[in-house]
Amino acid sequence: MCMACEMDPAKAEGFAGSIIEMINQGALGILVSMGHQLGLFDAMVGVPPISSLELAASTGLLERYVREWLYAMAAGRIVEVDISSTYFHLPPEHAQFLSRKFPGDNLALFAQYIPVLAGVEQQVIQCFKQGGGVPYEQYGRFHEVMAEDSGQTILGALFEHILPLVPGLLERLESGVDVLDIGCGSGRAMVLMGETFPNSRFLGIDLCEAPLTAARQRVREKGLNNVHFIQADLTTFCPEGKFDLITAFDAIHDQARPDLVLATVYDCLLDDGVFLMQDIDSSEKVANNLDHPFGRLLYSISTLHCTSVSLAQGGMGLGTMWGTEQANRMLRAAGFRQITENRLPHDPMNCYFVVGR
Template identity: 35%
Template sequence: MDPAAPAVDMERLQGFVGKVMGDIGGAFALLLSYMGDQTGVFRALRDHGPCTVTQLATAAGVDERYLREWLSAMAAGGYVEYRPADETFAMTPEQAIVLAAEGHPACMQGFFQMVVSQFATHDQAVEVFRSGAGRPWSAHHSCCFCGTDRFFRAGYAASLVDAWLPALDGMVGRLQRGARVADVGCGHGSSTVLMAQAFPASRFVGFDFHGPSIESARGKAAAAGVGGNTEFVVASAKQIGPAGFDLVCMFDSLHDMGDPVGVARRVRDCLAPDGIFMLVEPLAGDRLADNLHVLGQLFYSASTLVCTPTSRAQEVGLALGAQAGEKRLSAVLREAGFTGVRRVAETATNMVLEARP
């Protein structure tokens, strides 16, 4: 051992091992939670109420022996309750929200799905990390796309129509009267559909370069009954048009793009003279030191695995990252020719910038 090496503090060592063991347990809990979601076990347990393994296996239609092991792990991890007196399992109302309340902002199943997708393609992650190559959005497991949509959708449902659009100068009135709106990097189109439902007199075009996502967006719009005032186009963000949009929105997509300045320039060119660019990005402080907390860990992790390699796989490859922060994002918008840039809203996870030509 190097005699100059700092002495190991055994208490701190034990503390850190304990923290990491908890994280390993969390990684298992995440995969087991995904299994519980996909097989309907969480929903069955929530709907049934306290029950034995045998009762739950029947209700969910899964193998009883595996379920016993799964429930034991979930009870040990605090994801379900175990009642030794009658050997039953149950979920508290809070566990039921986080694990089984589809559409609730606190439901984590979409997030689980996204992270599980990264484990499924871990070889690619290691390779890209080593070589520095880009990794196109389309190279990810399909769970990455539907997990992203599933997780983000609840946040958009909670804030987009009720808080973010009203924060834009005069925009709600324009949308009520009838406006042209573009949603760039729309993914599965949940944000587009929410706006189209709220403002039937307006027309919404969702653009994304990922064909399967656009297919899914079309299906979602039809199912939501907004096929008439929505359109979804497979296109790179630098090819959006025709010009004259009253509002262009981007939800958690600018930082994924290779050339955010070029894209923002194209957005500016496509806006009507009094049009507004609404940029929704992950919440972040401007310095790494501001982001050293759980949310920062989650965003930097997703950014290492998905956002940064996605940007690098495109022209320019600026690689803004998912924690770029308001100062850096505003600089991108100003470089693209926007003069009026201001922060108009934020939630626990997102910030909303308004930019005017």
């Protein structure tokens, strides 16, 4: 029997509608990213209905572009529009999830991943055909977006929620310990900890030089002498000395060889040291991720970034959704025996592993 004869017209129509909605939402996502970057949402928080001319004036932007952006936001039901006066209003229920004025709740920053990933679409298409991957340096603003993402999920919760996962850790940091951060990016967490705990010593390592330039500049501006950064590939590089605390914030699954990096972590950790690893809270089985609130975004990031940058280095290509099951197996294979998983209310994307020898 032909496929057309078996087709359910209602199901087909419903699916077509969902594809149209997906295309609409994808396009709108780019404009949400732009609104976040340009401060347009921030400027609309808590103000009465505003015209495109007034919004442009308050943000220093060109009215013609602001007007078209507002029309798109109205069509997407993100802002409300008074048809008679063409004034626009950002409801407080929406503002909470779109503005920097609500740290911890701002979802607009995640929309930035969409245009960043779209920028390498053609290169990844070639990888589908020819193999290999796209290296980190081809991803434009990815490090910048990741830094902002980490600023919301890590920096704001670091002292109140994340470090206290390890009993007594804050006291040890105050007394003075040695800390290593893997995949440190622009080093915001290391700099913040270096400021807060002047008796401790901090070393950040990242594969890419570009974010480290920003990290070193931040250290100079703060006048810190207890924070240092090294550009290195931890697949083959092992830092000198032993560390009381090793951290990895959303970094292990991106490594070419996570197994080798975790073995290095084990070798560098003192017997009574702690490895604090934040990574994606997912399952290695796709069936368990079908209802994940960020599943579609994370699999897209995996296809267009995490899998590709690993394969570009000749790595394992585990991808973003490598799964907590596989993370546990790799930690144990590296030699770790004490592994505790933690979920924090402020961060629905990640699992926080507290790991000891």
